[in-house]
Amino acid sequence: MFKNLIAYRIAPGWQPDLTALEDALAKTPFTTCGATQERSAGWVPPRGEAHGPLAESVAGQWMLRWHSEAKVLPASVLARKVQEKAERIEQETGRKPGKKESRELKDEARLDLLPLAFTKQGGAWVWIDREARTLVVDAASQSRADEISSALVEALPGLALALIDTQISPQAAMAQWLREHEAPAGFAIERECELKSAAEDKAVVRYARHPLDIDEVRAHIDAGKLPTRLALSWDDRVSFVLTEGLQLKKVALLDAVLDGQDEDGGFDADVAIATGELSRLLAELVQALGGEGRSAAMPARAGAAASAGQPGAAVPDAAHAADVADVADDDAPF
Template sequence: MASIKEATIYRLKVHSDMVVEKIMGGLQQYAFQPCGKTQELSHGFTPVADNNFVLMGDHLVLFRYKIEEKILPKTVIEHHAQKRIVEAEEKNGKPLSKQEKDQIKEAVRIELLPRAFSLYKTIDAYIDTQNGWLVVGSCNNTVLDYVLSAIRQVVSGFSSELMVTRDEPSAKMTAWIFQEALDFSAFWLGDSAKITNHDGGAINCRKEDLQNEEIIELCQSRQVKQLTLESMHYTFDITEHMQIKRLKIDDAYTESHINSDEEEDKLHYLRVNAFVTQQTISEIINTLIKAFGGLVEEKAPEEKAA
């Protein structure tokens, strides 16, 4: 599960056991199928290892989602369509209407699709039954919509929500830079930050001393939208929406969890990576929930019972 370098975390609003039960038996029904000749997009669940659509671990149910997108640049379509438009206009002796040109472009697009190359994305996601979370290894809104919609097809009545804390993360992160330190000891300031500009743009500070006077001065009138934090075994960025980006876990930390007596196969390493990633993300999010004043609203008692 080393492929999880960024993550969006959702609180489950239904019991995690019910979600796990449905996922265990329902993913294959919505399995990924490659794009057909005239299909631009295809997505669905794909096996984690061999023919297994689910990998079980300690308080963990891991699954995988695959997206195929045909790449066909508009400039290519325009180039081929323009020739046909010119030929049609010469043949008819008059300019084509916009509707007629659009029809030609659409016909060209369909003809070229079988020759277009495919871009594939694979997204790991898991149910954290201990915390009652769905963790999706992406921060892209379109990808998140695909994954959540697919889960709703598998799990009838599925419901989740993003993390919302009492204190605004941007205000807290800005204060950390302004005061040149965090107000807790689990993490410390890294070397990168994204700071909003007066005009709504962003100032990206990469590999900088965040305690530099110029950066501190910037934070007097602006807000930090993304900040790098570090710990003994990993580094990551936290965003204003409580999303994790650029997660990097030390290889030595992962290797320390490997039992040398076990057979060193692909599935074993996958389980180890899954366990380490789950523990790391759990530590990050639970620490930051406290740092940001706790969650806005607590779950109902029956939802905590997991």
Template sequence: MWFKHLHLYRLHGAPRLDAADLEAAMAERAARAPGGNEARRLGWCPPAGRAGVALLHELEGHRLLTALRQERLLPASVVREEVEERSADIEAREGRKLRRQEKQGLKEQVLEELLPRAFVRRQRLDLWWDTRRDLIGINASSRQRAEDVLDLLRDTLGSLKVTPLATRTLPPRAMTQWLTEPQERPADLQLGDQVELKAKGDDGVLRARQVDLDSDEIQQLLASGRQASKLAMEIEGRLSFVLHDDLALKSLRFGDALIDEANQTEDDGDALVRLEADFLLMTQALSEHIEQLINWLGGEAEATAAPSTTDPGNQDPQ
């Protein structure tokens, strides 16, 4: 249940659906297998997997939803080789070169024939909705995957106005300051051993792991004008992560004390009880430390763009 990554969004004028109404709306967008010629499909599935059938879990204002992304794996090289082979057969038989439009038609035919037989890769993407703070966090490795889930939620609700969470102080500026001016670091913040430094010009990106971030070498690179675009950090020994320049939290790790507290919860072997206990402890810790991080970054910035993150016309088929 413990999230590995987190992309954060601020809700604007959030719809006030109760849990029952939201789950009923989600059921209309429930996950199902892709049709014969569908390359991918996204729909809601039970967060508990085979251990439960509920599409929504809500505890103390924290909602857990899970999207299932199903994508047929059909390598472009396989399609290309099949098209080339069929093109060669036709050209040899008819004694002429195929036109570009004819080859495109062959490609479409190959896709139509091979796609239904392709393997399906499944990926679960968890969404945390903090209804008290109007905050959404999505456990996804990339921003695009997170916004795919927002598209599904928007389609489920009929409308959804969100913007990526933003702070008054941009993360690169704060991270660079924390590295160059140790006295400016918040008292509860400890640096990790991973950093990514970007140059202003065309000198590329420097990535360092398992290094002392206060070393002379790192300080010299910063003095040359590089800025931190990723920085490993830890808050009070309870939560560690890599902060990205877009405010994404990657490689989340929760402290031993929190994990021990979760393990002490009596669940009598009930997977649903375990899921909800872990989720509540995790989200309570995340809520507290996200607020801490926002304060360290000068507070939350006011949304200046239209509160929408994705183009509905580019949604995956539902």
């Protein structure tokens, strides 16, 4: 299932068309890294079937699958290779390489090592809810979600996205809920949170598997520490951790949803169940935070799309680092 939710609002100007979406995604399919390529990303069939559609419609919900591959090249290995090359030059010429030559040696060493490097693969689910005009990305970081959403903006003329914003900031709302130990209707506070100080010391307090209706938590908030993460459950059906940036982490369907369901219900059943629950959760969470704070969507950041838009294209170092550090490759969507 979705482990993380980062939600965007789709501007009214875009007219959803499944055939046009399929054609757009087909222009940037995933291909494995070439011998000297550090990273590759693109679209794969959501059902995992070779040559299957890249956009699937299930009960009116559209599902896409973004896939990436990154070469793992440890800095220590690269540094050792550069040192070997520098020592060889010193032995042959009697001089040490200068700064410019050292940079060239690093590039040369990287090209030498990339064909030998191991690779990590990972994917992210993308869910388009046409009726609610939302696009949801299962990404652990905002940069990863922006890369994927920007690839879609680049590929689909007329598509404009903006992160869903709310009248009440998640941080202010979480502080109030913790201080009063009373979540909004339909939600319940669970046993995990993180509080950070805005002062110079940047003090952090974390609670895990710990009751939060205690004076100590209120004292931290009164002293100026603000919540950045808070575990919640919704309607005894979904558990998650809400962040200050309105991201949902550790999303899990609870027994009330799963009881009676076939453990291997198949792609269509899994998608229908999960999107049905999560669409209601997102709508009620936005309402609990005072409703949306802006109505006009703006184009998603296009920096990532510029590189992600071509199969096998080079991508920013930050995206490569994120792939190597945090790749989760799931076989099933939910």
